Amino acid sequence: MKIVSKWIIMLVLLTFVAGMVVGCGGSQTQTPAPAQSEGETASSEPIKIGVNYELSGAVATYGSHTANAIQLAVDEINAAGGVLGGRQLQAIVLDNKSENAEALSVATRLIADEQVVAHLGPATTGNTLAVVPVAMEYKVPVLTTSATSPDVTVDPQTGQTREYIFRTCFIDPPQAIVGADFMYNVLGLRNVAIYYDNGNDYSKGLYRVFKEEFTKLGGTVVAEEGYVDADQEFRPTLTKFRDSGAEGVYVPGYYQKVALIISQAKEIGLDVPFVGADGWDSPDLVEIAGADNLNNTFFTNNYYSQDDSPKVQDFVKAYTDRFGSAPDSFAALGYDDAYLLADAIERAGAADPEAIKNALAATKDFEAVTGTMSFDEQHNPVKEIAIIEMVDGQQVLKTKIAPK
Amino acid sequence: MKAMRLRNNLIIAVCLAVLYFGIAYAMKQRMLSSFHQVNLYLMGINIIMAVSLNLIVGFTGQLALGHAGFMAIGAYVSAVMTLKLGQPFLLAVLVGSLATGVVGVLIGLPPLRLRGDYLAIATLGFGEIIRGLLININYVGGAAGMNGIPKLTTWTWLFIFTVATVLLIKNFINSSHGRACIAIRENEIAADAMGINTTFYKVLAFSIGAFFAGLAGALYAHYFFLIQPQTFTILKSFDALVMVVFGGLGSLTGSIIAAVAITVVNAALQSLGALRMVIYALLLVVVMVFRPQGLMGTKEFTLRTLLRQKGGSGLHDYRKQVD
The missing domain is CATH 3.40.50.2300 (Response regulator)
Known part of the structure; x- marks a missing residue:
């Protein structure tokens, strides 16, 4: 028995070591790749985008619905021919456990190690605030879906808009x-x-x-x-x-x-x-x-799933077919996030974080599932807000009002 | 014997110096990616958390479930010191840790005068009370927490504090006070009968553990620059407890190995999404089934083991000394 248990310890330790090798090795082998792609501008290599969401932990439903929709949008964009004349998007999806420290760790891995051109997520204000300094240091745009606090895009101490941080939800x-x-x-x-x-x-x-x-x-x-x-x-x-x-x-x-x-x-x-x-x-x-x-x-x-516009209905159908449940607003915002990023890359004309950031800031009348949006000076979307009425357990669109 | 101990201490000191300068050099040369650096800091903080909790749970035998609460106190007090009052980092860390130690005495005193699991319940409640208080104190940001804490935890400070924590707790355990704590774990009534003031030693161990948890919190606050009440939930306490049990109740080296291993596994599983926690849990179950006493049991991994020096089987066993 004693010998058996010793072998088991060895096995567990081996698993750890293997995990270490896989965990570290994965990023090490991939680090040189972007360095090469920087040299050849017209390469056909996929464009890496980071997806940092709450897939486990306290708000796992928010994060997983958003990440699902992002994956759906990325697959659709790739199937339709990708961006910049045929380059595919590659979404690197990592879990931040709904914890601040973990969100920072994931953001560092995506931005510094994987060298993504843009970073999507996280879903909550706290986790997004943990990501902000990493994005500002490495100058990579962050596009969050549902972090609603004004502090996310505007530094409360200086009142300055954070240059690289954007969001698709209203505050x-x-x-x-x-x-x-x-x-x-x-x-x-x-x-x-x-x-x-x-x-x-x-x-x-x-x-x-x-x-x-x-x-x-x-x-x-x-x-x-x-x-x-x-x-x-x-x-x-x-x-x-x-x-x-x-x-x-x-x-x-x-x-x-x-x-x-x-x-x-x-x-x-x-x-x-x-x-x-x-x-x-x-x-x-x-x-x-x-x-x-x-x-x-x-x-x-943010949005109304029964809206008759073809854009909303196509999204609802594609999401329901793939994931078996109707999309909530987190999913709708995630879907918009990915499409907005693809649009910005297209407008920037290059898979370069700085150019993408400028293109994002210049977004005007972008047609999204959650409404037509433009960014204001504080990187908040300007769009109509839907008022939903509950009628016998069903959501019905009562009216849409633009904030004054 | 004395010469051998001196030689061993020298070897350990050299190893630590090599580790410190090696990593400092790797950081400077950018051989260590930013992501690995983040995890290195997490490792240090986790080691302090696990080792300090092990003193309470593993060596003194008192189940405490409020370690995250202590971490929160250390983090908030030190962050207030640097961010709001503009005090230097070292002073902030010391004040944060001391404040936590004092709170440890106040929280520990009533339940530790009793025998049984009262401490577990009291600390469980304490952790939640701290979180509730922090949510309602607007001075420290309420539910939104404190953001923009200066990033003052450097590799040097982290290394010094981690090594100091392990050394201090190791020396405490090897002292007569530490032996008293181990005696309480083995049999409280017998220890009492031997003339050990059980309440005193239990509170002493508890507040020393709290002090170092506060230290971990202060280092955390000054590296991750954002602290929120929701960061220090009961789950954070369990994380520390998992490391202690995983490494072995009553083994400092076990706690260190477990803290390092769990940090690495956690980072390696980031890409697995929802499956991550399942695999993590599965790993823990496998270890607990085949190794119920934890990776190291109550044994310590020492230099003597490595060099196969005099001292029987080589593995240092505190339980044996008590017997």
């Missing part, structure tokens, strides 16, 4: 502005309550902007309360909202809690419109809250 303030506009002008509400997630910057940010905007329009916020992650019981607060005479409630949270809040509101007879933001977008919202309870609720979102 939080326009969402709250459109939400307030919608509640005041479209639904015609004057007195609303706000229920936000106190442990979450996304939610707190939306709450602040919404309150400011709604008051500016002439409405009154009659009640406001925060909840925390561990809360399961929302009835006392909701009763307070009911008694305060709120005609509508703004809930800028994530779908797990939102679903509980809405179903408990219906239980206590608070039958007013609920409005939220893109954190609501999940099939689980209907699962948890129930289709009936969700009638008369709305949320702002």
Whole structure:
């Protein structure tokens, strides 16, 4: 037995060593390749793009849906003849475990070792912030999909736009502005309550902007309360909202809690419109809250999967055929990310990070699944925001509003 | 015997110097890619985490599940020192570590006066409380955390702190205080009967472990420049615990080997996506099935083993000395 177990240790150690050789060897053999390709400009070698996403860990669903859609888009682009007159795109997909340190490690590997011409991802603000200095140091453009904090593209200390960082999602303030506009002008509400997630910057940010905007329009916020992650019981607060005479409630949270809040509101007879933001977008919202309870609720979102435009329908069909489920906004943004990059490489005329960065910054009226977009000076996309209404458990497009 | 020990120490010192200058040279000549450098820093930080947790769990026998919480305190205190108060790096690291050590005493004192698994529950809660507090303190950035911490952890500092951690903990274990801790692990009642102040030694080991976890946190903050409450979840504590168990409860060299191996495996599996955690878990299961005592058990890998010098089988076994 003792001898057997000794052999097993040897085997495990060998696996480690093999892992080391594979892990290091892989990047070592590939390092010289880009150096050669730099010399011959009109080469037919594939163009390497880095894909750094959360494929495991806390927000693995965001990352894997986005990475799936990126792979889909890259395959489509390659099948259609690639970019720059026939060069193929090669997506190098690595997992960052939804951790900051790991995201930095992956970005370093992609940018410094693999020498990618552009870096896509990650999905969350924290992980993207960890990537930013690497991109700035090596001067390689980063195109994130769903990192919504303003700090990602603008340095909060200097107020300067970070030259190499772009994103395809809208940031939080326009969402709250459109939400307030919608509640005041479209639904015609004057007195609303706000229920936000106190442990979450996304939610707190939306709450602040919404309150400011709604008051500016002439409405009154009659009640406001925060909840925390561990809360399961929302009835006392909701009763307070009911008694305060709120005609509508703004809930800028994530779908797990939102679903509980809405179903408990219906239980206590608070039958007013609920409005939220893109954190609501999940099939689980209907699962948890129930289709009936969700009638008369709305949320702002990046895109609408039932849009009849052929671009959206082709994407939805291709994604559903390949991955077996309908694409969410993360997937739609990932798909747009890859196409926008291909477009920028084409416009730059070369697979060169600096030229691609300039082309990205000059993006104007790019036709994407999530709407026609242009970049503003802070590298945020300017595009219309969709307002989705839940009707018997189905998402229906209510209207589209451009933030003012 | 004394001459031999001197010679062995000299050999170790030479090996360390070669390692330090070798890697410093490789970095300067750009022989070591940036990606390998990132993992080198992670290795150092992981070694400090694993070795300091091993002192608590492996040598003193007290299960603690809040190591990430201590790491967070060290990271935040030192980051506040450099980023907000403009203090030098060394002072920031020391203050961060000391603050963590003090918190370790405060957290450890109530549950460690009792026998049993109370510490595990208390530290589990402590880790979450720290995270909850950090989310709600706007001075340190709330849920968004602190960004733009100066990158002051250099290879020299990392090397010095890692070696110092291992040396200090090794010497502590070999001292009479360390023997007292091992006695508590082996049999607390017997240790008590022998006149060992069990509460004192348990709290001592616990706060020393906390001190070094704070050090790891300070080094982490000043290399990865971004710290957020969500970085220091219970999973981070488990990562450290996995390294300790994987390397062997009560083996410092085991912890070092495990920290290095797990960092390397983690980096090598980056390209596997969702499969990554499955393979990682499978590896751990295989080791635990065939090697329940961990890679090294309670044995240490010493120079004596390598040179086959006097001292029986060569492997240094703390348990034997206690018996």
